[in-house]
Amino acid sequence: MLRRTKKERQRLLSETIAENPFVTDEQLATRFQVSVQTIRLDRMELAIPELRERIKDVASKTYENEVKSLPIDEIIGEIIDIELDNRALSIFDVKEEHVFQRNGIARGHHLFAQANSLAVAVIDDELALTVHSNITFVKPVRAGDRVITKAIVIGRDENSHRTKVELTSTVNGETVFVGEFDMYRTKGEGEQQ
Amino acid sequence: MLRRTKKERQRLLSETIAENPFVTDEQLATRFQVSVQTIRLDRMELAIPELRERIKDVASKTYENEVKSLPIDEIIGEIIDIELDNRALSIFDVKEEHVFQRNGIARGHHLFAQANSLAVAVIDDELALTVHSNITFVKPVRAGDRVITKAIVIGRDENSHRTKVELTSTVNGETVFVGEFDMYRTKGEGEQQ
DNA sequence: GTTGTTATTAGCACTTGGTACTAATATCAG
DNA sequence: CTGATATTAGTACCAAGTGCTAATAACAAC
Numbered sequence: 001m002l003r004r005t006k007k008e009r010q011r012l013l014s015e016t017i018a019e020n021p022f023v024t025d026e027q028l029a030t031r032f033q034v035s036v037q038t039i040r041l042d043r044m045e046l047a048i049p050e051l052r053e054r055i056k057d058v059a060s061k062t063y064e065n066e067v068k069s070l071p072i073d074e075i076i077g078e079i080i081d082i083e084l085d086n087r088a089l090s091i092f093d094v095k096e097e098h099v100f101q102r103n104g105i106a107r108g109h110h111l112f113a114q115a116n117s118l119a120v121a122v123i124d125d126e127l128a129l130t131v132h133s134n135i136t137f138v139k140p141v142r143a144g145d146r147v148i149t150k151a152i153v154i155g156r157d158e159n160s161h162r163t164k165v166e167l168t169s170t171v172n173g174e175t176v177f178v179g180e181f182d183m184y185r186t187k188g189e190g191e192q193q
Numbered sequence: 194m195l196r197r198t199k200k201e202r203q204r205l206l207s208e209t210i211a212e213n214p215f216v217t218d219e220q221l222a223t224r225f226q227v228s229v230q231t232i233r234l235d236r237m238e239l240a241i242p243e244l245r246e247r248i249k250d251v252a253s254k255t256y257e258n259e260v261k262s263l264p265i266d267e268i269i270g271e272i273i274d275i276e277l278d279n280r281a282l283s284i285f286d287v288k289e290e291h292v293f294q295r296n297g298i299a300r301g302h303h304l305f306a307q308a309n310s311l312a313v314a315v316i317d318d319e320l321a322l323t324v325h326s327n328i329t330f331v332k333p334v335r336a337g338d339r340v341i342t343k344a345i346v347i348g349r350d351e352n353s354h355r356t357k358v359e360l361t362s363t364v365n366g367e368t369v370f371v372g373e374f375d376m377y378r379t380k381g382e383g384e385q386q
Numbered sequence: 387g388t389t390g391t392t393a394t395t396a397g398c399a400c401t402t403g404g405t406a407c408t409a410a411t412a413t414c415a416g
Numbered sequence: 417c418t419g420a421t422a423t424t425a426g427t428a429c430c431a432a433g434t435g436c437t438a439a440t441a442a443c444a445a446c
Binding site for chain 1: 424
């Protein structure tokens with residue numbers, strides 16, 4: 001073959017597109033030093049859709065996964081179950097970049113972020129803001145741990161627009177984090193953090 | 194005017210597209226019983242981009258946010274002054290990626306992260322871990338705001354290895370966040386979050 | 387009613403990033 | 417050298433537009 005084998009090029013092509021779906025056939029042709037037609041034949045063999053379809057796929061994924069009060073991309077951790085104004089569950093896999101290098105323990109703010117995101121998501125409103133929270137880091141969490149966080153709505157006050165949410169995070173069944181969050185429901189325009 | 198006023202139609206048009214960016218001009222023309230050209234004039238006046246651009250926007254947002262979440266390393270915000278075991282000061286510039294798209298208000302966990310990082314940094318020890326914290330988001334923070342956070346060590350108990358730190362964040366002199374952090378001093382090996 | 391203004395519609399050329407298809411070459415292996 | 421595989425070129429066509437000009441339509445004011 002020419003520059004490399006066809007196989008090799010197609011392997012790289014798949015990778016490149018997976019990495020950056022926004023690339024056009026022409027850009028790919030330049031990068032791999034082949035004609036646009038070759039790229040198209042490759043895509044066909046590999047069953048890779050055209051640029052516009054790829055972009056649409058990415059876009060619609062975000063859209064589908066949208067839970068009423070918050071787009072999925074604003075959540076830390078993945079929501080696996082949600083019942084608005086009642087309870088929600090998310091998982092968050094702790095990786096190397098989340099821990100202190102010195103001792104391998106996860107930084108508190110990542111656990112807080114997961115809990116806070118979930119508290120926001122469980123509120124069935126345009127957008128909820130955290131007003132106050134009281135939290136305790138019960139046990140250290142390390143890289144590799146899978147943190148399962150549960151949010152339970154425990155109270156609601158219509159007058160003050162406040163909702164109380166109880167958060168509990170566990171790793172292998174052991175509680176690592178607990179918190180109580182006071183959330184403010186926004187009606188149109190927000191007021192608080 | 195015809196079916197309704199132009200204004201009314203444009204208002205509905207904005208809404209419709211905001212709700213479902215995947216709709217084409219032709220579909221919109223059918224829905225509003227006007228010609229495709231009218232829809233295009235409307236979009237121009239309202240500065241709404243074409244379908245493909247809208248979809249690309251949605252897609253690239255997911256893509257960006259996927260990489261982001263909470264910044265990886267060390268300290269959130271820049272420490273500009275520190276006096277170990279006494280006090281510390283950091284600044285954090287709130288950018289677009291830190292706020293809810295919906296209302297432009299910063300997500301709580303970014304402010305928490307800045308405060309938490311500073312609380313860890315101010316402790317003169319190998320490494321400190323947050324055990325407990327009680328925080329209040331006093332005022333909403335928005336993109337463009339420069340948050341100045343001050344940490345003051347207010348108490349220390351040698352027996353329990355605990356240190357209390359008081360955190361206050363301000364924007365233009367106005368308090369936006371306050372918190373009290375209970376920190377655990379690690380001697381070699383850590384125990385807590 | 388005529389005039390002026392704003393709103394709406396039509397039509398055409400052109401753009402991007404493709405698909406679908408045919409046909410001509412190139413390259414390599416046996 | 418021959419045949420299979422790979423690559424390139426070229427054409428017609430499509431969706432969903434932009435940009436532009438020009439013709440109507442609707443309504444308001446005088």
